[in-house]
Amino acid sequence: MFSRALRLTCGLLACIAIGIAAFLITRSEQQISQRTASLRAFDQQARDASASLVDARVGQQAYVAAGQGVAFWFGKTAAAVQSAADGLTALRDSSSAGARTAVDEAVATVTEFSAIDKRARDYLKSGQQLMAGDVIFTEGSDSAATAVRQIETARLAQHQAVEVEVEAHRRQEVQTAAVAAAVVVVIVLLLIPVPGGRTAETGLAITSIGPAAAAHSDEIAPAAPAPVPVASSNTHAQGSVLKAATGVATDFGRVRDLDELTQVLGRAAEVMDASGLMVWVGSATGGDLRPVLAHGYSAEMIARIPPVPRSADNAAAAAYRSGTLQIVLSRPGGSIGAVVAPILSADGCIGALSAEIRSGGETSESVQALAAIFAAHLAGFLNSTPQTTDVSEARAATS
DSSP states (O other), X not given: OOOHHXXXXXXXXXXXXXXXXXXXXXXXXXXXXXXXXXXXXXXXXXXXXXXXHHHHHHHHHGGGSTTXXXXXXXXXXXXXXXXXXXXXXXXXXXXXXXXXXXXXXXXXXXXXXXXXXXXXXXXXXXXXXXXXXXXXXXXXXXXXXXXXXXXXXXXXXXXXXXXXXXXXXXXXXXXXXXXXXXXHHXXXXXXXOOHHHHHHHHHTTOXXXXXXXXXXXXXXXXXXXXOOOOOOTHHHHHHHHHHHHHHHHHHHTTOOSHHHHHHHHHHHHHHHTEEEEEEEEEOTTSXXXXXXXXXSSOHHHHHHOOOXXXXXXXXXXXXXXXXXXXXXXXXXXXXXXXXXXXEEETTEEXXXXXXXXXXXXXXXXXXXXXXXXHHHHHHHHHHHSOOOOOGGGOEEEOO
């Protein structure tokens, strides 16, 4: 039995870990919101600059249109060009390195358009309508169209840069949550009482009652000598399991691809004493489950497994439907037992983790707890990685 002070200390440490993780994730979400807002502003500025260039091109073409006031269109075109130049300056100040190159090219093109507009005006002032029209409809139109394309290129480059930054923040959030969860899991596992310790404590209270004492119930039988406390043989084994489980939980937060996840699943199988692990993921419609990742099974075997309907009468489908852990008991001389833990996310159950357990260990609370913990870590990885439900793409690793 752990002291109250130790339990309070462990609880405080768990709260601190959760609080730090919540603070870091909240700050990351604020940064993502700021970047998203700046991207919307960038898009609006890019659209405004493109619209100004279109107005400038239309106004320039009106120079040589019959019945139009040239003086009016001179001023309107100059204002549109100036608006486009100001918009590009604002874009350059808020653009990423990749987008800034395209913005600089657009600035140079707008400068060229201004020079072309000046030539067209000079032709008009000298009465050379034909020359002015040739410059406007060839060089002017091409320059304006080129500048609009360059602005669109800058906008797409800015989107890509923001998407990369947001993805990095998301990965950091998953890692932070995984580390906090690992700390809490370790603390919870450390506070689980050792079964051997409870047996020893109960044994101290047992007294031997002989036939004579049974015949005279009013007499108090002498207490047997207290047995010498025996150190539990499970202490070292449990410490090794906790240490290994902590390492696996930590490595879940560092996984970057399916190959690394397969390796971590192999270590999880060793900790649970499982002969095989299989990750099932629900389809987009939620109508069935498909195996997407496995340890302890061959790739040919995985490829032959058909999709499991949600309504099927088996442990995987039951865990997927109910979102609760399922246990399949082993049979003497027959099939081995299994534990199936649901993979739960904020949107509900997205799959299941099935483990075939050796030596009847499926009834162990520790094994069931480890299955639930590893399933929780898989939920974080699957939410941050594009899921595949094609059986032909399932990855299998052998022990």
